[in-house]
Amino acid sequence: MKPIATLLRAGMLALIAATASASERGAVTNLPLPRYVSLKASEGNVRRGPSLSHRIDWVFKRRDMPLEITAEHGHWRRVRDRDGAGGWVHYSLLSGTRYVLIEQDMLALYQRADPATPVMARLEHGVIARLGKCGPAWCRLTSSGYKGWAPKAALWGVRLEELRE
Structure with missing residues (x-):
């Protein structure tokens, strides 16, 4: 006992x-x-x-x-x-x-969640982008007709530990 x-x-x-x-x-x-x-x-x-x-x-x-x-x-x-x-x-x-603010100037949106893939667009600091899927380190964003993946650490409006489908 x-x-x-x-x-x-x-x-x-x-x-x-x-x-x-x-x-x-x-x-x-x-x-x-x-x-x-x-x-x-x-x-x-x-x-x-x-x-x-x-x-x-x-x-x-x-x-x-x-x-x-x-x-x-x-x-x-x-x-x-x-x-x-x-x-x-x-x-x-x-x-x-959900939307996020871009925290880094000229943030690259990559074709996939991999910096070795082509850059689809670059977003200026302060741009608002629609938030899509998020993995452990990357999120899919849409802004002004452009779509791509960006490092989660460069965004405000999503938690670093947050995962989204």
Whole structure:
């Protein structure tokens, strides 16, 4: 029989693990937090708090801009952009369609997830590209009619450990 201290410790570790996993899910949607989404509209008011009565701090003005949801409250989502700027946005302005920001100037889009393959296009720093499949180190992107693979480390809007089909 195990000592009571060992059983209590095991119980506390299970409780801590359950609490940690619960805090990694949104209270409203039960989706993972944080997670990436995109701005559905060409403009989105960013408010200081989760209601229309809160002051608008600024307006996001780039359709398809990737944003990271860090909290949920009713119909509101707390988001942040690549620079860490953020606030509360109504969920109707957000889309689950994934886009990324190019973090490297003149990033090569390769024909396959291999730098030895032909370059299909080069994307400037700050370009928004639609996110497709992602493996451990590469993601398939689409931008302005061009398609290709880019290193995941050169993108904002996808986690390094994230895999997508």
